[in-house]
Amino acid sequence: MSVDRQPVLVTGANGFLGAWILAGLAAAGRPAVASDLARDTRRLDDLLAPDRQGAIRWRSCDVGDAEAVGTLVGDTKPAAIVHLAALQIPACRAAPSLCAQVNIGGQINVLEAARRHGVPRVIYTSSAAAKPRGPANAPANLYGVFKKTAEEIARLYWEAHGVRSLGLRPHIVYGVGRDEGETSAITKAIRAAALGEPYAMPFATQGCLQYAGEVADIFCRCVAADWDGALLSDLTTEQHSTDQLLAAIRAEVPDADIEPSDTIRVSPSQGFDNTVLRSVIGEWPRTPLAEGVIRTIGQFRARAAGRHHAAPAGST
Ligand SMILES: NC(=O)c1ccc[n+]([C@@H]2O[C@H](COP(=O)([O-])OP(=O)(O)OC[C@H]3O[C@@H](n4cnc5c(N)ncnc54)[C@H](O)[C@@H]3O)[C@@H](O)[C@H]2O)c1
Secondary structure, eight states: OOTTTSOEEEESTTSHHHHHHHHHHHHTTOOEEEEESSOOOHHHHHHSOGGGOTTEEEEEOOTTOHHHHHHHHHHHOOSEEEEOOOOOTTHHHHOHHHHHIIIIIHHHHHHHHHHHHTOSOEEEEOOGGGSOBTTTTBOSSHHHHHHHHHHHHHHHHHHHHOOOEEEEEOOEEESTTOOSSGGGHHHHHHHHHHHTOOEEOSOBOEEOEEEHHHHHHHHHHHHTOOOOSEEEEESOOOOEEHHHHHHHHHHHSTTOOEEOOOOBOOOOOSOOOOHHHHHHHOOOOOOOHHHHHHHHHHHHHHHHTTOOSOSOSTTO
16 A cells, blocks of 8 residues: 555544644545544534545544554554544643543553554654743643653664654644633634624733644644654644734624733743654645635634535635
């Protein structure tokens, strides 16, 4: 089987990024095996019509179960694994032990299966939360500590076993389907404006607000790329504040009823660097905030009008 015909295995496939990446792979003509605890195509159906999902096979698997992950990888023989399955904040805060099993145990299980079955590359989501910050010069919460640990596990799997990996650190991704996690507030504000509903921002912050279509495009390019080592990279260096987000929303929806917040959510604000990612995949089309907000508003409105599958895959 040629590498292009070997599937890409996507864990956490029911989730927000999983749906966007599956849609991007389908648009690029790459077969995929989508895996999650149990199949749920709710988010994917908003991006890709069910009759265009033929190249996607589904396999249920708990990434915390080493044997199940080994069987999944052995059966599917993927050209690459895109490992997204994780608990985010606040789920991680509510169930730290389970979060460790999924976010750390899952990382070990995926890399171990990649080692045993000779998978050429693993692309996994770390997070900007793994970045050191504050007086302790360390991640600020358990979620960040677990993501940092997952990065170290990938480094050791390269050093000890030659497993190639690329850890990507998204910060705040927005787009249709982003309904879980603390920073989904960014998408909820855009959605409310699109649908003419009021929304109170739970916090003010600044960070790398990035359109889901651009992020999916990056992952699809990584799947087709080659590298050696356990690489690690931010996705973007561009930052925006929630005030800039609200301005972008109001430029499109002047009467948007979005109440700003005085509660500051502390976020990493410096040291973003995507040189490594650019060295792996070259340059890609960026989606400026204003453009991403316009597209997302359009997609939410199309969905509300019953015109599903309106969100374009990839960066277009
Ligand atoms: N969305 C963002 O802005 C953002 C930012 C930084 C990092 N990340 C990381 O990117 C990845 C994907 O994020 P997302 O927004 O799509 O998250 P999501 O919460 O929408 O999706 C995560 C998926 O993982 C699945 N999952 C949870 N436990 C599992 C288990 N034991 N076995 C198999 N699957 C399991 C869930 O069912 C869910 O479908 C995560 O690793 C997340 O930490 C996301």
